[in-house]
Amino acid sequence: MEIFVPPLKSGMIKDQIDAIKLKLQSADNLTSSTKAELVELLADLEAEILTLSETHDEQARRIARSTHASAEERTREGQAPEVVEATLDELRSSVAEFETSHPRMTQIVGRIATTLSNMGI
Helix, strand or coil: CCCCCCCCCHHHHHHHHHHHHHHHHHCCCCCHHHHHHHHHHHHHHHHHHHHHHCCCHHHHHHHHHHHHHHHHHHHCCCCCHHHHHHHHHHHHHHHHHHCCCCHHHHHHHHHHHHHHHCCCC
């Protein structure tokens, strides 16, 4: 029996990205410049994911979920380094198959992962 997964709607992507932006903006462990950089990268990523969702709906969802999980874990109090790295690895791998077809998205996700990783624990 196959489970029906409804198509990703642009509003769902926007809601997910907006939730990430709110989480980042309220994080006490981020500098204002880091927050601004991540919010700008998220806006770029949103546009790329919307384009991707037209042909690769499930993968677009996975990238949005991975981005959310990484930001959530990285901004959480009492983070475990191994969990942070695991979520960042998942984020990186979520776009690996699109490196050739969507290089800009891959670059954006790489920058987000690097910025989150460089924040220190």
